[in-house]
Amino acid sequence: MSRDTAPRPLVTILDDEPEIRQMLSDTLQEAGFDTLSFGRARAFEAALATHTPDVCLVDLSLPDTDGLTLVHRLALEQGAIVIIISGRAQVQDRVTGLELGADDYIIKPFDPAEVVARIRARLRSAKPTPQAGTxxxxxxxxxxxxxxxxxxxxxxxxxxxxxxxxxxxxxxxxxxxxxxxxxxxxxxxxxxxxxxxxxxxxxxxxxxxxxxxxxxxxxxxxxxxxxxxxxxxxxxxx
Missing domain, CATH: 1.10.10.10 (Winged helix-like DNA-binding domain superfamily/Winged helix DNA-binding domain)
Structure with a gap:
């Protein structure tokens, strides 16, 4: 006997550190999310042609592009929630990221459970109420x-x-x-x-x-x- 289940939200992870990608992917999948992980911005942007993520986790220190520029483009062109994950802890970096369209900013090192909580909070705030139109x-x-x-x-x-x-x-x-x-x-x-x-x-x-x-x-x-x-x-x- 089959039953309908709600689709799992898709979270993309863009970070050049394999250990962080694996840790986030394992934690998010266990929490009920689907994930796609990328170490380079080029591969990530290519995947956007065929996948529509609900949330994008983006590291700012990428080897092949400026992370802030990518965040700005994602905010303008994608409907996804954009959350920066970065080792840059200066206030100005956080302000700049938010000004360019990011929805949240998480500083490394972080507890993976915090990332899950932040994502869930953002998805709740972005979800239209049943009576709301589009x-x-x-x-x-x-x-x-x-x-x-x-x-x-x-x-x-x-x-x-x-x-x-x-x-x-x-x-x-x-x-x-x-x-x-x-x-x-x-x-x-x-x-x-x-x-x-x-x-x-x-x-x-x-x-x-x-x-x-x-x-x-x-x-x-x-x-x-x-x-x-x-x-x-x-x-x-x-």
């Missing part, structure tokens, strides 16, 4: 969350990253309501810190640019200094 219309714009695309009234499209999409959905799910920094941190699974605040500022700034907002006088995403943000659009979900 297309939202507001003030002449259409947001396609299944394609990570914003479309204006003339049909011109601009892509947004998974990280930017998390923030946009948060606004569209609660229009004309104040969203505090603490609420953003709780909803998006981040850790309250200067780097998290900076990452939110960058994501919101990029969303404003893509929505054609005047940075000195935005009309859709308003900053309430000392309190948070309010999205002032009229939203309809399909």
């Amino acid at each position: 297309t939202a219309r507001f003030n002449g714009w259409t947001a396609h969350f299944d394609r990570y695309v914003l479309q204006d009234a003339q049909g011109t499209e601009v892509t947004f990253s998974h990280a930017e999409g998390e923030v946009l959905r948060l606004f569209l799910d609660a229009p004309k309501r104040l969203i505090s920094r603490a609420q953003m941190q709780e909803s998006l699974g981040g850790v309250a810190s200067e780097s998290f605040d900076r990452a939110m500022d960058v994501r919101i700034s990029r969303l404003r640019t893509k929505l054609g907002e005047d940075p000195k006088n935005p009309q859709l995403i308003k900053t309430i200094y000392g309190a948070g943000y309010i999205f002032l659009g009229d939203v309809n979900w399909d």
Whole structure:
């Protein structure tokens, strides 16, 4: 007698250290994930033509490419969650990684159980609620969350990253309501810190640019200094 089972999320691991790849692969498979491991960015990028990962774990110190450049490209072109795993512990490295679109940053050495927990938290925050749609219309714009695309009234499209999409959905799910920094941190699974605040500022700034907002006088995403943000659009979900 057969029974239906939910598909196992696919996690890709890009790290040039074989021991780390094996450790992560074994831990993640035991935790209920499928994995693909790569030691070089070229092989990893080739695999993206035939595989659609749910989560990408990316080391920054790669022998054949700049890890930060790869993270930025993944954030723009893939719908996957991007988590950096790196030995670079400086605050500026973490801030830069998040600014370029990464969803999280884990510093080596790490406990594999922490990686599993971070992945599960990110997957929970990215999973639409049953009543949530994939297309939202507001003030002449259409947001396609299944394609990570914003479309204006003339049909011109601009892509947004998974990280930017998390923030946009948060606004569209609660229009004309104040969203505090603490609420953003709780909803998006981040850790309250200067780097998290900076990452939110960058994501919101990029969303404003893509929505054609005047940075000195935005009309859709308003900053309430000392309190948070309010999205002032009229939203309809399909």
